[in-house]
Amino acid sequence: MKILKLAKENLDFFVAVLPAFGEVYAPIRRGKGFVFERPSRWSDVQMNYTRTMLPPKKLMLPPRETTFSFDPEKGFQDRLAEASKPMVLFGVHSYDIYGLNILDRVFAQAKYPDPYYIARRKNTAIIGVDFVPDDKHLASSMNADFVDSGFDLFLSDIGDSYLVLVGTSRGDDMVVMSNCLMQAPTEADFNEYKNRSKVRRDSYKVHLALEDLPEILEMEYHSEVWDEMGKRCLSCGSCSMVCPTCYCFDVNDEVEFGSRKGERIRSWDSCLLRTHALVAGGENFRGARSSRVKFRYYHKQRGFVAEYGRPSCVGCGRSVDVCPAEINIISVIQSIRGDRDGITGSTPASV
């Protein structure tokens, strides 16, 4: 892997040439939080953000999208051209890159590849940036605090400069185009990288033991913990909406009144919502809130491990941030491991 160095004072120049590779999205401040949006000037871009409200999933699998339209006269028209519009996602944290890598397994490498997701993914350049964890990040527990694939370039803060890892040939094209801005790193830069990497690893405040979690979940399938979680869960679905790896969606055909023209709409769904497992005839396979909470954690922490060899949680901390009932990966694991404090919703430093 090629490694270069970019002075921080020249980062604005580097970002200025990125539109050659697609529409640039970067973390910008919105209210008290951060969002991936198109910056209107360099000073909008936040390099030291904690986490965005929604993960970059929103750009690969939009909350609501028309996949095709149909018309008895014109026939079927897909929207793949729109989905193929080149984008550059600048400033993505490692756990969100990991999240996209996990979505790839579901949408690009599974039995039924999704052409819309694949079109966006293929045409999107990813430029990662490292981050300092706060008290909600648990990416190190999820092995998502470092990525070695899924990015075109990755920037790591080494003081006055960024160490730039070049991950793909598209990343190399970016380097070629802006080559005058890049320099060769020195031994001192590598040492600084190693020092900061250690400091970053040591600064995680949340540590989860996940090694035997699938087995514990197996043992605790009938635990009353799920009933207690079910009583607290508001079924709002916020945890799924902000999750970088939740991918349930619903599909509806919206047909114009008085005609047979219409559009097929795909929109985000959540397994926490009451209607998620509701089928024709009124049967609901997960009518109880407790069964829906349980399903979410079994899918992420047990089903995904069996299928793909790792949990689908990447430790971004978003669900810790948004759940109004303080149900999250930390409190759930604490509870099923037998620490009753987890039920009260306190956020522990170590589980």
Added chain:
Amino acid sequence: MNEPKSVLIIDDDILYVKAIQTLLESSGYKVRSASNSRDGIELAKALQPDLILLDVMMSERTEGFFVLQELRRIPALSRTPVIVLSSIYSEEPIFRVDPEAGWLPANLFLAKPVDPARLLTEAERLTSGSLEEKGAPAAGRKQV
């Protein structure tokens, strides 16, 4: 009689704007100006000028590049001819990325101080004729 062609100048250097405005008006152009990017984008939307002259280093040194991206995202302005006028290469010598390399979705880059005769020639070329003759802006990705 033909309507005069309209030109919008987006530049925070008031004296420079006055000089260019005088030059263009004496050649029959109708000229409006904005001294910051926000006003410039709003004025461009409202006026839909025949030509935009855009500075780069305004309140931020790469501001004009971002303005250009925003202009190109507005459907009515996505093909409007834009000449970027800047001294960025002389004032920021570290920035040597060739404006002709395809990353800048402008029709033309001219270094400040600009030659008045050249500016008038290019303004005339870009405000008349077909899109092909104008050299349509490179709004897409660059193959390097």
